[in-house]
Amino acid sequence: MRTELRPNSVNPLAVVRNLGILAHVDAGKTTVTERILFATGTIHKRGEVHDGTTVTDFDPQERDRGITIFAAAVSCAWDGHRVNLIDTPGHVDFADEVERSLRVLDGAIAVFDAVAGVEPQSESVWRQADRHGVPRIAFVNKLDRAGADLDRAVASIRDRLHPVPLVVQLPIGAEEGFTGVVDLVRMRALVWPDGGGAPVEGPVPVELGEEARRRRRLLEETVAGLHPAALEEFCGPAGRLSTGTLVSALRDLTRTGDAVVVLCGSAYRNRGVEPLLDAAVAYLPSPLDVPAVRGSHQGDEQRRTADPGGPFAALAFKVTATATGRLTHVRVYSGTIEKGDTVWDPATRRTERVARILRVMADRHEPLDRAVAGDIVAVVGLKSARPGATLCARDAPLLLEPPRVADPVVSVAVEARRRTDTERLAQALARIAEEDPSLVVRTDAETGQTVLSGMGELHLEVAVEKIRRDGGPEVTVGRPRVALRETVGRGVTGHVHRHVHQTGGAGQFAHVVLDVEPLAEGAGFEFRSAVVGGRVPQEYVRAVEAGCRDALAEGPLGGHPVTGLRVTLTDGSTHVKDSSDTAFRAAGRSGLRDALRACAMVLLEPVAEVTVTVPEEGVGGVLGDLAARRGRVTGSGSRGGAATLTATVPLAELFGYATRLRGRTQGRGTFTTRPTGYAPTPATAPPR
Incomplete structure (x- = not known):
């Protein structure tokens, strides 16, 4: 069984297909890839995901977890074509692997579960492929499962992904009784024997004849409405499309992205794989068919x-x-x-x-x-x-142009369990960040912690486990400490401080009077002098300011940096011999520290503006979760069945939010964050 469409160009690139397999986790991507390798004779024994014996899920973590984590490339030959396949991850935490793969692919096979239809990550990878302009065909998998329904799956593709689906097959049998398909393009039946092997070609079963003709007519009408050459033939004397014209139109519509060809089968039972390969080489583009790369x-x-x-x-x-x-x-x-x-x-x-x-x-x-x-x-x-x-x-x-790297959304603090392994850990972290650009390693300048950031908690778990399995040091993982600040809630006026120090020789003397007052939210530190009559010379005023800035490093509440205040030097005095820059700097430092102890201080925590996009039916749960995280909703909107919520949330409350949001929205919710400064913690917030 081979497609009638065969390349007639002598250019060897015409028979190359660079394709990816895309889907939600557990839709059957890896099994489809495994069956393609078996059908093409590349492997001679079928591996199974649940047994940990597949070719592309070769990493020990993939076999232990039963999911694809790393994009894996394979190559095979089919009908005179060289097919390079990349089996991509389906879990949202590894979407960056999909992004990098799509950047170099010419086409893709999107796999859908015949029971679940379009699932959350199906939408994400579909949007990624749209952004890269990668043509696709669709394969509705697992038709042998209880509750499988091709028409319902196709309806979900149409409603949630918004392409024009062109269904070119009709299942023979349902659920456990699924045995083959009717090829609507060539109006023939393909039935796979129970023991495996190539499909047996035959006429369309009598009981499916009328339904097959109806669906073929619907396919022709849809194609004619999208393709000018097909419309011309459809409106001609015959009033129908020939097989050659239909194949040519399906190829054009696929490569332009105006429609998506839909096939069906059960990869686990080896049913539908050969027609899928035929469709891939017939409809998806070669390197010659895609636009020239731009740089x-x-x-x-x-x-x-x-x-x-x-x-x-x-x-x-x-x-x-x-x-x-x-x-x-x-x-x-x-x-x-x-x-x-x-x-x-x-x-x-x-x-x-x-x-x-x-x-x-x-x-x-x-x-x-x-x-x-x-x-x-x-x-x-x-x-x-x-x-x-x-x-x-x-x-x-x-x-x-390089592939786009998504901003990490989850962070953990990592440290070597043994202090002597600190350097080894740094080398291991640098190595995994080199392999995976979506992992970011940084040292928090204030807390001193090494922070590892990634696309999700599973992503970080895999990264830490990879360090261990690759011979790295034992790692302790914890939540990063939040960098707090302190500010003035209620200030003081006329705070007097005298710095007097005698050691037997030349002494130190400085006398300052300080006012301390809070500034508006987001302001830093201001210093000004209101001294009159030259009671404190200008060079000593600058020393007082420097001393005050020294004092801002540690506040009285917990030793956190102090911000959001204005200090005014209102008065002071000097000594003819003992006053100096050093003395007035010390007076400014000690005087402000004492003044802050007399102020009503407020502890500040970092906050971020969070923009959450969720299906409208999930808004209630998301709002409740934001409230539980001390979030304050500042805006909302709705477009295309999705709601967008904007809220200000303490950064400390966002740890684990990516996983919680995905759980509450079945993986369909997404969010972005933007640091917006600091806000008072509830325990120290000033009274309104």
């Missing part, structure tokens, strides 16, 4: 077509550390690269040497002599290239 050089936009003879240009999208060396996964957009060549990284202005080129099969690799435009390969020997780096010919420089 820049010295501010000028440049384009590079998929030409093996053109100047070399590639994008690094993934870096992994293995026992045999550092692998940099690249998509070659233009030109040819051979092992031993040198490449130029225009961002770092460094030359790198390519020691080896590998075709990737998950955790196995096949050596290659060269890679050409359209290839997705791994190279060994690059020492400094990071994900998102451009590699090009030095005499034809080009800088490609």
Whole structure:
């Protein structure tokens, strides 16, 4: 069984397909990938996710957890085509892996559960693919499950993702009785034997004949309404579309994104995989069919077509550390690269040497002599290239736009369990941050903690576990301390301080009178002098100000920095011999510290403006949760069935919020944060 659409170009790139498998977690992406590898003869034994034996989920954590964590590339051949597949994660915490993969793909297969239809992360990856302009076909999986319904799943695709679905198959049987499909394009039946193997082709079953003809007519009408050439034939004497015209129109509509072809099956039972492969090579684009990649050089936009003879240009999208060396996964957009060549990284202005080129099969690799435009390969020997780096010919420089890196939303404090392992931990953290740009490592300047930030609590759990499994030190994980501030709630006036110090020689004398008052929220520190008659010379006034600034480092409530106050020097006196800059600086420092103890002080905590986008039916639960976190809602809006809430929330209350929000909204809620300053803690807030 093969599609009638076959490339007639002699260009070898016409038979290359760079595709990704996208879906919500547990929709069956990895099983679909595994069955594709089996159907193409790439592997000879089918692996199972629940047994931890699949090719692409090769990392020990993936096998332990039963989910895809890291995007894995594989390559196979089908009907004279080279198909490069990337199996992407489905969990929202690893959306950045999907983002980097989509940046280098030409097409994608979106997998949906026939029972659940469009699930929360299905929406997210679909929007990511929309943003990158990646054409897709859809595969409704798990039709053998109880409650599976192709039409309901397609309706959810139409209603929640808003494409025009073009269903090209009709299931034969339902749930446990699902045995095959009717191919509506060629009006034939494909039935898979119980023991596995290739499908048996035959005529459409009599009992499904009328329904198949009705659906074929509906398919033709929809395609004709979207495709001018198909409309012309549909309105002609025959009043219908030929198979060739329908196939051509489906290909055009898929590649322009005007519609999405929908197929169905059960990957676990090996039913529907071969037609899915046929559709992938028939409808999804080759490197020749996608627009030329755009880059820049010295501010000028440049384009590079998929030409093996053109100047070399590639994008690094993934870096992994293995026992045999550092692998940099690249998509070659233009030109040819051979092992031993040198490449130029225009961002770092460094030359790198390519020691080896590998075709990737998950955790196995096949050596290659060269890679050409359209290839997705791994190279060994690059020492400094990071994900998102451009590699090009030095005499034809080009800088490609890197994949977008999402801002982290969850942070934890990490430290080595043994003090002697601190340096090893720093090296391990630097290594995982190099491999995964969505992980951010920083040292809090105020608390001194090492803070690891990522896309979710599971993301951080995996990162910490990876450190341990890769031979790193034992790590203790905890909540980061919040950097508090102190401010003046009610000030004092006329606070007198005398600094007198005698040691037998020249002494120190300084006399200052200070007023302390609060400033408006968000203000820092102001100092001014109201001394008249030159009672405190100007050079000593500057010393008093410096001393006051010294005193701001530690407040009386808990030793936190002090902010939001104005200090006025109203009076003072000097001594002819013993007054000096040093004495007045000490007077300013000690005088303000004493004055702050006499003030009514307020403890401040950092707050952030949180913008939450949720389905309208989830607004009540989100509002309740924000209130429980001491959030103050400042605005709301609604658009397209989704509500947007804006609230000010203490930063300390946002730890764990990403996980809670996803749980309350079935993963459909998203949020962003923006620091907005500090606000009084409830225990020390001044009375209104």
